[in-house]
Amino acid sequence: MSDGSPVVELLGIRKSFGDLVVNDGVDLALVTGEVHALLGENGAGKTTLMRILYGLTRPDAGTIRIAGSPVEISSPRVAIASGIGMVTQHFSLVSTMTVTENLVLSSVGLGPVDLEAARAQVRATADRLGVPIDPDAKVGSLSIGEQQRVEILKALSHECRVLIMDEPTAVLVPQDVELLFATIRRLTDEGLGVLFISHKLHEVTAISHRVSVLRRGRIVDTVAAAGIEPRELATLMVGTPTVGVTRADRGSFVGSQNAEPGPASLEINDLTVARRGARPALDSISLVVRPGEIVGLAGVSGNGQRPLVDVLSGMTRPTSGSVRVRGTDVTGATPHAILAAGLGRIPEDRHGSIVADLSVEQNLVLEDIEAFRRGPFLDRRRIRAHARDVIERFDIKAAPGDPVGALSGGNMQKVLLARVLVRDPTAIVVAQPTRGLDVGAAGYVHRQLLERRRLGAGILLVSEDLEELLALADRLLVIFDGRIVGGLPTAEATPERLGLLMSGEAA
Amino acid sequence: MRLVLRGHEPRWLAPVLVLLAAVITFVLTAGPIRAAGASPVAAYQRYLLTPLTSFRSFSEVLLASTPLLFTGLAVALAFRTGFFNIGAEGQFLAGAVAATWVGIGVPDLPGPVAIPLVIAAGALAGALWVAIPAVLRVRYGIDEVVTTLLLNPVALLVVQGLLNGPWRNPVSQFPESAEIGSGFIFPTVIPGTRVHLGFVLAIGLAVVVWLVVGRTGTGLRMRAVGLAPTAARFNGVPVERTLLGTALASGAIAGIGGVSQVAGLQHQLTGEISPGFGYTGIVVATLAALTPIGVILVSLLLATIQVGAESASRVLQLPPQMGQVVTATFLLVTVGILVLRRYRIRIRRPSRTSEVPS
Numbered sequence: 001m002s003d004g005s006p007v008v009e010l011l012g013i014r015k016s017f018g019d020l021v022v023n024d025g026v027d028l029a030l031v032t033g034e035v036h037a038l039l040g041e042n043g044a045g046k047t048t049l050m051r052i053l054y055g056l057t058r059p060d061a062g063t064i065r066i067a068g069s070p071v072e073i074s075s076p077r078v079a080i081a082s083g084i085g086m087v088t089q090h091f092s093l094v095s096t097m098t099v100t101e102n103l104v105l106s107s108v109g110l111g112p113v114d115l116e117a118a119r120a121q122v123r124a125t126a127d128r129l130g131v132p133i134d135p136d137a138k139v140g141s142l143s144i145g146e147q148q149r150v151e152i153l154k155a156l157s158h159e160c161r162v163l164i165m166d167e168p169t170a171v172l173v174p175q176d177v178e179l180l181f182a183t184i185r186r187l188t189d190e191g192l193g194v195l196f197i198s199h200k201l202h203e204v205t206a207i208s209h210r211v212s213v214l215r216r217g218r219i220v221d222t223v224a225a226a227g228i229e230p231r232e233l234a235t236l237m238v239g240t241p242t243v244g245v246t247r248a249d250r251g252s253f254v255g256s257q258n259a260e261p262g263p264a265s266l267e268i269n270d271l272t273v274a275r276r277g278a279r280p281a282l283d284s285i286s287l288v289v290r291p292g293e294i295v296g297l298a299g300v301s302g303n304g305q306r307p308l309v310d311v312l313s314g315m316t317r318p319t320s321g322s323v324r325v326r327g328t329d330v331t332g333a334t335p336h337a338i339l340a341a342g343l344g345r346i347p348e349d350r351h352g353s354i355v356a357d358l359s360v361e362q363n364l365v366l367e368d369i370e371a372f373r374r375g376p377f378l379d380r381r382r383i384r385a386h387a388r389d390v391i392e393r394f395d396i397k398a399a400p401g402d403p404v405g406a407l408s409g410g411n412m413q414k415v416l417l418a419r420v421l422v423r424d425p426t427a428i429v430v431a432q433p434t435r436g437l438d439v440g441a442a443g444y445v446h447r448q449l450l451e452r453r454r455l456g457a458g459i460l461l462v463s464e465d466l467e468e469l470l471a472l473a474d475r476l477l478v479i480f481d482g483r484i485v486g487g488l489p490t491a492e493a494t495p496e497r498l499g500l501l502m503s504g505e506a507a
Numbered sequence: 508m509r510l511v512l513r514g515h516e517p518r519w520l521a522p523v524l525v526l527l528a529a530v531i532t533f534v535l536t537a538g539p540i541r542a543a544g545a546s547p548v549a550a551y552q553r554y555l556l557t558p559l560t561s562f563r564s565f566s567e568v569l570l571a572s573t574p575l576l577f578t579g580l581a582v583a584l585a586f587r588t589g590f591f592n593i594g595a596e597g598q599f600l601a602g603a604v605a606a607t608w609v610g611i612g613v614p615d616l617p618g619p620v621a622i623p624l625v626i627a628a629g630a631l632a633g634a635l636w637v638a639i640p641a642v643l644r645v646r647y648g649i650d651e652v653v654t655t656l657l658l659n660p661v662a663l664l665v666v667q668g669l670l671n672g673p674w675r676n677p678v679s680q681f682p683e684s685a686e687i688g689s690g691f692i693f694p695t696v697i698p699g700t701r702v703h704l705g706f707v708l709a710i711g712l713a714v715v716v717w718l719v720v721g722r723t724g725t726g727l728r729m730r731a732v733g734l735a736p737t738a739a740r741f742n743g744v745p746v747e748r749t750l751l752g753t754a755l756a757s758g759a760i761a762g763i764g765g766v767s768q769v770a771g772l773q774h775q776l777t778g779e780i781s782p783g784f785g786y787t788g789i790v791v792a793t794l795a796a797l798t799p800i801g802v803i804l805v806s807l808l809l810a811t812i813q814v815g816a817e818s819a820s821r822v823l824q825l826p827p828q829m830g831q832v833v834t835a836t837f838l839l840v841t842v843g844i845l846v847l848r849r850y851r852i853r854i855r856r857p858s859r860t861s862e863v864p865s
Contacts, residue, residue, distance in 0.1 A: 313741060336743035345741075353742070355735040358727075366731060366742040369724035377722045 006065075007032045007193045008053070008084070008162050013062035015048055022048045023059070024217035030162060030193040035184060037196045037204040037225065039233060040214030044438075046197050049214070050164050053195075054086045055079040067161075085155025086164040089171060091147050095140030099150050102139055103157050125153050128190075129183050144300065145176030152183065163187065164195045169203055173300050174466070174499035181207050200467070201230035213237055237439055263327035264288045265427035265458025266312075266343070271321035273307045273482075281307040283482040284321070289427060289458035294449065296473030296490070297462045300502050304482040305431060305462045306348070312429045312460075313345045313353075314338045326426045339367055344425030346416050348432035348462075354416060356405030360396070361387035363404050364419055394418040395444070410441030417448060428452060431462040446472060466498060478502055510850040520848060521796075528841040535840070536833050545823040553823060554815035554833060564814055566700035572810035573702075573771070574599070574781070576709035577764025578788025579795060579802040581633075584716055585757035587797050589733035590750050594640065594655030595761040596785025597662035598633035602765025604666060605632030607674070607776040610687025610769070621690035622704070625766055633762015634755040636662065641754035645747045651754075659785065670778055684776040693771035705767025710803065712760060717799040729753055761785065790838050809834055 006029040015023040022045045030036050040046050051057040053064065055073040063070050066082050073079050079086075093102050104118045122135040131149050139147060148168065155163055165184075169177045184194055184207060198204050204211055205225055212222040213236040221236050266289040273282040282304050289295045299305060310316040312323060314335035322331045325341040338345070347353050354363045361383050365372045372383050387400035396414045398407050404415060413433065420428060430449065434442035449472060453459055463469050469476060470490060477487045478501035486501045537547035558564045578595040585592035592598075605628040609621075616624065640654035670682040677685065693704035720726035731739040732749045740746045768780055791809065795801025816830025 314743075315737075315741060334743065334745075335741055336745075339743055347741075351735070352737045355731045355738045355742075357734045358731060362727060362731075366727065366739075366744070369727060373724055377718075378724055378727065380722075 005032060005067075006030060007067060009063075009065040010049070010053065011063040011065065013049060013052060013064075014060050015045075015052060015057065016060060022217050023052070023062075026062070026214070026217070026219055028212055028219060028222075030195060031210075032161070032191045032193050033188050034209040035188055035194045035196050035207050037198065037208035037211045038214060039198070039201075039204055039211055039237060044214040044237075045217040046214055047166060050086070050166055050195065050197065053079070054084060054164060080158050083159055083161035084164065085158065085160040085162065086166070087148065087151045087155055087168060088166045089168070091151050093139045093147060093150060093154075096138065098136050098138055099133060099142075099153070100135045102150060103154055106154060107157070121157060122153065125156050128156070128186070129153065130186050131179065131183060143176075144171050144302075145173070145179065148172070148176075148180070149183070156187075160192065162193045162195065164197075166197045168196070169198060169200060170464075171300070173502050174496070177203070201233050202467075204233065205230055262291070264324070265291050265293075265326060266429070266460055267322075267324040269322045269324075271308070271311065271323065272319045273311060273316060274319040280319070280482050282311070282318070285479075285482075285484055287460075287477060287484060289460050291426070291456045291458050292453055293475075294453050294459040294461055294473045296469040296476040297460060297479055298464075298466070298469050298476050298498055298502060299479035300464065303479050305479060307482075308479070309345070309347050309429060309431045309462060312338070312343065313347055339423070342423075342426040344420035344423060344428040344430075344457075346413075346420055346428070346430040346433060348435060350409075350412055350416060354404050354412065357403055359401045360391070360398050360404055360407070360415055361400040363415060364390055364422075367419060368423070390418045390422060394421075394448075410437045410444075413437060413441065413445060417445060421448065421452065425452075425457055427458045427460070429460045429462070432464065433461070434465065434468060442468075469493075510846075510852060524844050524847055525841065528837065528844045531840045531844070532833065532837045535836050536829075539832060540825065540829060543825050543829060545819070545825050550819055550823060550825060550829070553819035553825075554812045554830065556815075557818050558811045558814040563700070564818070566697060566702050567814045568807065568810045569697075569702045569706055570700070570772070570810075571813050572806040573706045573709055574764050574768050574784040575787055575791050575806040575809060576706070576713065576802060577767060578761055578784045579791030579806055580709070580713055580716055580788075580799060581757045581761035581764070582788045582792035583795060583797040583799065583802050584720070584760065585753055586792060587720060587733050588729040588750060588753040589736060590641070590644070590754045590757065591652045592637060592640075592655050592754065592757050593652055593789065594637060594658050594785070595757070595764075595788045596781060596783065597655070597659040598636045598758040598761035599765040599768075599781050599785045600659075600662040600666050601632040601636035601758075602629035602762030603769045603776055603780050604662075604669065604765070605629050605762065606691070606766040606769040607684050607687060610691040611674070611685050614688025614691075616688060616690045618690045618694075621688065622693070622770075625687075625691050625770055626708075626763055629762040629766030630759035631762070633758040633760070633765065635758070636762070637754050637758030641751050641758075644754075645751050666776065666780065667778055670776065674776065676775075682778060686775050687770065691770050692774055693767065701772070703767070703771035705764075705771040708763065708767060712763070713799040713803055716760075720799070725749075761788070790834070794838060794841055 008030040010026055010028040013023050013026040026049055038046050048057060052059045053073065055075045055078050058074070064073055065071070071082050073082065094105065100115060100119045100122050103122060104113055104115065119135040122133060126133040129149065129152065133149055133153065139150060142150065168180060172180060188194055196208055205228055208225045210222055211225050211228070211233060213220050213233065215237065268285055268287050271282055271285040272280055274280045285308065287295065297305065307316060311318050314333055317332040322329060324330065325343045328341040330338045330341050330343065355366065364387050365383050372379050384400055391398065391400065394414050394417065396418065397411050404412060407415065433445050433449070437445065449459060461469065461473055470493060473490050475487060475489045476493050476498070477484050478498065480502060488497070533547070533551060540547045540550045558568050578599060581595045581598065582592060606625050609625050609628045636658060637655065640651045640658065643649040643654055644651040670684060674684040676683050695701065695703050696707050720729060728739070728744045728749050731742065731744055732746050736746050764784065769776060773780065787809070791802055791805045794805045812830050812834055816827050819825045819829065820827040
């Protein structure tokens, strides 16, 4: 249990990239046996701080003390030797190797390898975690939750006193989150300190002992987690009391989904995308989005969401099936034709949909260049005026001439959103619209989508964020392994029911 | 000493860096120049100043810059769109062959017909020479760097084959073609010099490229394709068509360069029609940061050094290749130093004990 002595202390950590100060004199202490959550908007400096602690980034100034004595962590090797382990969102596992082989990989020297001893170590550590792990399973055949356990195992295979977890729940289904939390509790009971980074406020309050809130590179407060409300943490994060759109806010937008009898905003019939030598990426997907309706598509990432959005965006040709926007057939059409049919697209990969090195104003007209011509040339005055207008309407913090790549995630997403909305789309497909956004920007995106719903657009919302789906969608569909495995009105959706569908166990 | 990512690039930075590159180039080449028995200061005076001091030598600079303008422009345009055309040399030769074919085939055409015809023929030949790699890239994703490069020696062999075979000079029996018809010969544009129509044509093309890339929707599409092809496609830009169109335009410009060299200067095809103008075009485009105005400036600079090197070899007995040494050093230093546009150097070591008394 916690004996109250700090195992890691960060003192006056300062780091800047170019003109941007990311960590501005951060002090943070992690006590043995505690889960210390690090909370902050995107760009607040959480990840940089953790990278500094793990030796991936060198601080400009400041001291790191481990068990009371200063240590210069110049590389991950030093960090590991000092008892620091890290589990990131993106696993560093070789999927064609077994669990044991992956474990040995990080410490293998020249000469023969004792796989038997390693296997025994895997079993022992798995017992310690309280989860079953088959040492000989190929990592590629494991679920995401299991792979994460292997990552944790890997971190623990070295003498580890501190475990950094960077948004560990982002990729998990609810059941796996519960398991992860149980594992974390077991480890802290043994005296391990856990630094837990997350965007999800209710998880932070559920698992941690103390919460430190970062804002603009500074720790604004460190509070005990017991009894604190998510709303209070959100207040600390953004400085003003805003929590994203809640169910109650949503009620103020009067939906019109039953009013219009005409063609559906978006109608997908038997859509299939085959893959060579594998199950189809999409397997006979059918769904209808009516005007004035938000349909949420829930599911764990990698179950066909990306191919679906790619087909709707015009980036992939489906093998069979059809897509209609307001009655217009756009199956296998070019992005240009799809845009003309009135479908707005906001995919999850922002860098695949805007040109980062072009300016805000150029990106805003790229979909519709012909409309901004004067004779053979671009009408630069009108492009500039258009950009100014959009920037003001959507409250984008940028100048028209700024390269989009220099904007923060939130402002970049606003540019994308604005570009779609200024065309008054009759249907919108939007994927993970608030991933990586801070609470303020996420709330803004949600309000804009609800406003469009009020105006009669049909919206297909693809998201892994249950809170977001529950707050926005009129009804939910669940995708698993390329198929729609269930649907239900949002009012009847509980995390348990959805989790069951999302894990494919209720098919 | 460490490199630190820069937030914003100040406006003054690029010119200052180029100037710095010039100084470093001078320092680095001073040794070889001295070893060759000349004073570096005198040599540089010859390289950079002497050619600009007399009307005659300045006109020679304009003449020498002409083929570099064409190939530099061709490469810059293609690179801008993400089509890595290393084959300007081959396209240049294709244009030269086409010009010769027309010029000795119908030698009696009058100028007003002949000159547009020979330009069109060269442009077409250059475009055709790049068409194969371009189609292979767009349809099958075959790397154009390799295919355009490998077609360069093919073009050179075609030239040599023609000159040693059907086009061998009937009078001298040398491997060089007969003279093209007098109607095809580009007029001089500055009386009393050898500066010909090709130079004006090249400047005109530079202006056109600048307008198209910077001011039209097509240019915006081209830049989008060059910077982020996936995002460009997402935005409804026809990526393949844009790539194909740019590649053909690039080949056509290089081809006109070949025409200009035949019709403007040599008036016949020889085996030495191009001492690597296509390859130097890559140097020009790179130093020019792929901008048309940059291509003009860099072409003039390299031409100045080239003319100056001839004078330096006459007066200072420096080997004429020293000019190329200077140019090459300048290229390497510039490319190396341009990293500072994105990073800055921090000399101070990251202090371990930074207890700042507050």
